[in-house]
Amino acid sequence: MKTKMDTINLVKRSLPRRNRNQIILKGLGVLAIVFAFLMLIILMSSLITSGYKALTQTHIEFSVYIDPAKIKPERLPRGNFKGVLQDSIFVHHEGELSKSEQKQLAKILSNGAQFELRDSVISDPGLIGQSITLKVPTSDPYDQLNKNLIDRQTEEEFRRLKDNEILWFDSLDQKGLISKPLNWGLILNTDSRFPELAGLRGALIGSFWALLVCFLISFPLGIGAAIYLEEFATKNRFSNFIEVNINNLAAVPSVVFGLLALAVFIGWLGLPRSAPLVGGMTLALMTMPTIIIATRAALKAVPPSIREAALGVGASRQQVVFGHVLPLAMPGILTGTIIGLAQALGETAPLLLIGMNAFITSAPGTPLDTSTALPTQIFIWADSPERGFVSRASAAILVLLTFLITMNALAIFLRNKFERTW
Amino acid sequence: MTTLAFVLLIIFASLGCIINHRSAVSIRNSGIRLASITLYHGLFSLFLVLIPILILILLWLVLQDPLLELYLLRSVLDEYLAGSSKGETDLVLAEIRSIAGGTIFGQPEGWKLAAGEQLAALQDLFSKLLVFTVSVLALILILIARYKVRSEFRARQNVERIVTWLMIACSVVAIFTTLGIIASLMLETGRFFSLVPITEFLFGLNWEPQIPMREDQVAAEGAFGWIPVFVGTLVITAVALLLSVPVGLMSAIYLNEFANHRVRSISKPVLEILAGVPTIVYGFFAILVVTPAFRRFGDSVGIDVSPNTALAAGGVMGIMLIPFISSFADDALSAVPKSLRDGSLALGATPSETMLKVLFPAAIPGIVGGILLAVSRAIGETMIVVMAAGLIAKLTLNPLDSVTTVTVQIVTLLIGDTSFDNPKTLAAFALGMMLFIVTLIINIFALRIVQKYREIYD
Numbered sequence: 010m011k012t013k014m015d016t017i018n019l020v021k022r023s024l025p026r027r028n029r030n031q032i033i034l035k036g037l038g039v040l041a042i043v044f045a046f047l048m049l050i051i052l053m054s055s056l057i058t059s060g061y062k063a064l065t066q067t068h069i070e071f072s073v074y075i076d077p078a079k080i081k082p083e084r085l086p087r088g089n090f091k092g093v094l095q096d097s098i099f100v101h102h103e104g105e106l107s108k109s110e111q112k113q114l115a116k117i118l119s120n121g122a123q124f125e126l127r128d129s130v131i132s133d134p135g136l137i138g139q140s141i142t143l144k145v146p147t148s149d150p151y152d153q154l155n156k157n158l159i160d161r162q163t164e165e166e167f168r169r170l171k172d173n174e175i176l177w178f179d180s181l182d183q184k185g186l187i188s189k190p191l192n193w194g195l196i197l198n199t200d201s202r203f204p205e206l207a208g209l210r211g212a213l214i215g216s217f218w219a220l221l222v223c224f225l226i227s228f229p230l231g232i233g234a235a236i237y238l239e240e241f242a243t244k245n246r247f248s249n250f251i252e253v254n255i256n257n258l259a260a261v262p263s264v265v266f267g268l269l270a271l272a273v274f275i276g277w278l279g280l281p282r283s284a285p286l287v288g289g290m291t292l293a294l295m296t297m298p299t300i301i302i303a304t305r306a307a308l309k310a311v312p313p314s315i316r317e318a319a320l321g322v323g324a325s326r327q328q329v330v331f332g333h334v335l336p337l338a339m340p341g342i343l344t345g346t347i348i349g350l351a352q353a354l355g356e357t358a359p360l361l362l363i364g365m366n367a368f369i370t371s372a373p374g375t376p377l378d379t380s381t382a383l384p385t386q387i388f389i390w391a392d393s394p395e396r397g398f399v400s401r402a403s404a405a406i407l408v409l410l411t412f413l414i415t416m417n418a419l420a421i422f423l424r425n426k427f428e429r430t431w
Numbered sequence: 432m433t434t435l436a437f438v439l440l441i442i443f444a445s446l447g448c449i450i451n452h453r454s455a456v457s458i459r460n461s462g463i464r465l466a467s468i469t470l471y472h473g474l475f476s477l478f479l480v481l482i483p484i485l486i487l488i489l490l491w492l493v494l495q496d497p498l499l500e501l502y503l504l505r506s507v508l509d510e511y512l513a514g515s516s517k518g519e520t521d522l523v524l525a526e527i528r529s530i531a532g533g534t535i536f537g538q539p540e541g542w543k544l545a546a547g548e549q550l551a552a553l554q555d556l557f558s559k560l561l562v563f564t565v566s567v568l569a570l571i572l573i574l575i576a577r578y579k580v581r582s583e584f585r586a587r588q589n590v591e592r593i594v595t596w597l598m599i600a601c602s603v604v605a606i607f608t609t610l611g612i613i614a615s616l617m618l619e620t621g622r623f624f625s626l627v628p629i630t631e632f633l634f635g636l637n638w639e640p641q642i643p644m645r646e647d648q649v650a651a652e653g654a655f656g657w658i659p660v661f662v663g664t665l666v667i668t669a670v671a672l673l674l675s676v677p678v679g680l681m682s683a684i685y686l687n688e689f690a691n692h693r694v695r696s697i698s699k700p701v702l703e704i705l706a707g708v709p710t711i712v713y714g715f716f717a718i719l720v721v722t723p724a725f726r727r728f729g730d731s732v733g734i735d736v737s738p739n740t741a742l743a744a745g746g747v748m749g750i751m752l753i754p755f756i757s758s759f760a761d762d763a764l765s766a767v768p769k770s771l772r773d774g775s776l777a778l779g780a781t782p783s784e785t786m787l788k789v790l791f792p793a794a795i796p797g798i799v800g801g802i803l804l805a806v807s808r809a810i811g812e813t814m815i816v817v818m819a820a821g822l823i824a825k826l827t828l829n830p831l832d833s834v835t836t837v838t839v840q841i842v843t844l845l846i847g848d849t850s851f852d853n854p855k856t857l858a859a860f861a862l863g864m865m866l867f868i869v870t871l872i873i874n875i876f877a878l879r880i881v882q883k884y885r886e887i888y889d
Binding site: 020027028030031033034035037038039040041042044045046048049051052055056059229230231232233234236237238241242248250251254255256257258260261262263264265266267268269271272273276277278279294297298301325327351352354355356357358361362366384387388391392399402403406409410413417 | 587609611619678685694705707710716817
């Protein structure tokens with residue numbers, strides 16, 4: 010009797026301590042979860058706060074008199090387009106300007122403005138001698154000023170824009186020439202050395218080609234391999250070896266795939282550098298294990314009764330698989346494939362090694378043209394010293410994440426809509 | 432022209448399929464019983480045309496240009512290039528290739544222009560030849576397939592045999608990928624070790640991968656000892672694990688044992704989002720937010736923090752690894768049989784005691800396996816360190832300092848134009864080889880542990 014009472018007392022005495030330990034462990038767990046949440050929030054909010062500014066672009070709109078004295082129809086495409094622009098913009102400046110001031114203040118126009126003007130004059134030489142209204146991006150420092158990224162309180166010598174430049178901008182702003190429309194150039198332009206003109210078109214098309222090649226290779230190969238291993242292969246050394254290989258490939262660092270592509274596809278097979286074709290082939294090798302694993306899981310989920318029923322009415326084993334099991338497993342396979350492609354879209358390191366980080370100002374027409382891809386374009390911009398490129402990189406990341414979220418949402422939708430439970 | 436060849440191939444294959452299918456149908460309609468249904472006769476022709484010609488086209492595309500260039504070298508260019516080195520020959524070939532492609536830089540010599548024109552003409556001729564060969568071969572194969580259509584021809588068995596071999600070929604791609612990785616790494620690493628002694632690479636304490644631009648350049652001898660690079664990798668990996676292991680394990684324990692359904696249904700997707708963010712985004716996050724934050728903190732307490740501190744790269748990598756470790760630990764904890772938990776609770780242990788003294792020890796092998804896989808991911812992770820870690824190899828264990836990693840060196844050595852004949856670019860392959868070996872060993876070891884442990888309870 011006594012010992013039992015002792016035990017109960019012992020337990021009772023120890024209970025507060027034990028409950029305290031329980032609370033501590035729970036608290037630590039909550040802390041860990043909160044930490045993960047916090048990190049995700051900081052990550053997303055920092056990207057959005059730095060990226061949303063690149064979603065608009067400061068433009069300047071003014072009327073340009075195309076002076077026949079400076080641009081002669083017979084000398085096109087040459088001509089002093091820069092001078093024409095300068096003359097037209099300084100109409101809005103009060104007071105005399107020295108030569109050096111002119112040179113300094115003309116920099117408000119993006120460097121691309123003269124090429125835009127040149128192109129429109131070449132396409133219609135009748136414009137010479139007339140006035141047209143031109144709406145062009147301002148150069149990056151003025152864009153930053155308009156977005157309050159340049160602090161007007163900073164000492165003049167530490168500021169990117171001098172006092173007279175800010176005054177010049179403000180006077181133009183008061184006349185209503187400055188506007189800040191949505192930055193469609195971010196998606197429609199190709200890459201450029203000037204942040205205000207740089208866009209993602211080349212990268213988006215490059216990524217599209219690479220993903221297309223990746224899909225065309227990895228989808229049939231992955232499904233073929235998975236069907237063989239799951240439905241037909243007898244368990245022996247050979248099939249075991251293949252399986253070990255696939256599992257290991259899934260864990261090989263991505264940069265090693267880049268080395269493989271560099272040595273084999275470019276070095277031995279002589280395929281062109283920086284081409285989405287090579288990028289897609291490399292990504293296909295990395296995506297294949299994902300698709301194989303997803304396909305095998307989907308095949309496994311189809312109940313044996315389906316197979317037995319089909320076999321029972323006289324179908325061959327391949328007829329069973331291709332006619333009955335595979336269609337039923339398709340939603341699961343597609344879900345896995347989309348998730349694999351989403352991973353491939355964000356993959357950067359192997360693309361860097363095969364040279365898809367070159368500076369290319371034209372969008373690729375075929376998978377054999379040199380090109381960048383979305384993640385490598387982010388890498389290029391993130392590495393650029395100009396401030397304007399940082400917000401462009403954030404905006405490009407937002408574009409990339411939008412694609413990833415859309416693809417994953419599609420995968421989840423497919424799974425919920427078509428997946429059957431037996 | 433190449434596109435035309437592919438289009439023709441598809442047309443011919445479909446044509447063969449239709450012809451065979453129709454003739455099979457007509458045999459059946461005449462009242463004779465077929466051994467296989469008509470569809471398989473069509474498919475037989477499709478495969479018979481498609482597979483050999485596809486292989487032919489791919490081989491042709493791979494071999495055409497190298498063989499043509501070899502021919503040019505042997506015949507036309509022999510007199511001009513006698514005695515020039517391989518590098519010079521490659522340069523001339525590249526110029527001729529671009530002339531043949533229609534882009535001419537500057538004023539090349541006349542013989543180069545002539546060679547370029549000849550190459551272009553040959554290329555044109557051979558692509559026409561390809562289209563011709565494809566057409567002839569396809570017609571022959573269609574005829575053979577058509578000839579096979581008989582009532583007693585077992586088309587299904589033939590088609591199924593082809594399909595089986597196709598599927599085996601698909602599976603073997605995985606083996607070939609592994610072989611390709613090993614072969615390319617071994618070959619280039621072998622060439623590297625013929626330039627730099629293997630002992631220097633494995634045991635050297637200096638990593639300064641430069642090559643002299645001129646023969647007589649002073650103080651530009653490169654040093655290729657991988658120890659400091661590897662130590663840097665370990666420092667960053669250690670920082671990443673110090674963050675991700677406790678956080679990942681704690682969140683797994685909480686989600687597995689204490690969280691109610693609602694918390695779980697919110698937390699799991701959040702962790703999955705963290706796992707799905709591309710690493711380049713983490714790298715950008717590191718240089719945009721984390722590094723400046725560490726620098727500011729260091730300034731305020733008076734510690735000197737390097738602009739490429741290993742703490743930032745490792746910390747961000749740790750965030751990336753949290754969901755990885757958490758999901759592995761969660762799986763391992765869930766795999767522990769329910770009877771163990773019930774028994775422990777029935778004896779009067781609190782849930783936390785059950786977790787720490789019963790479930791967790793039982794799950795340890797699986798958790799260790801997960802952590803090992805996380806280590807291998809951390810070692811092989813590229814973009815975060817390329818953006819946030821340093822470039823200069825310093826033999827230090829101080830995480831506030833700037834260190835470099837194996838993957839950073841691989842990427843920086845190979846970015847830009849590369850030729851495979853100097854130790855600088857070949858060193859990247861040697862580093863890749865070491866990376867492959869180290870991660871492979873860890874992976875095999877980890878997968879073993881995880882698998883063995885699963886078997887115990889299954």
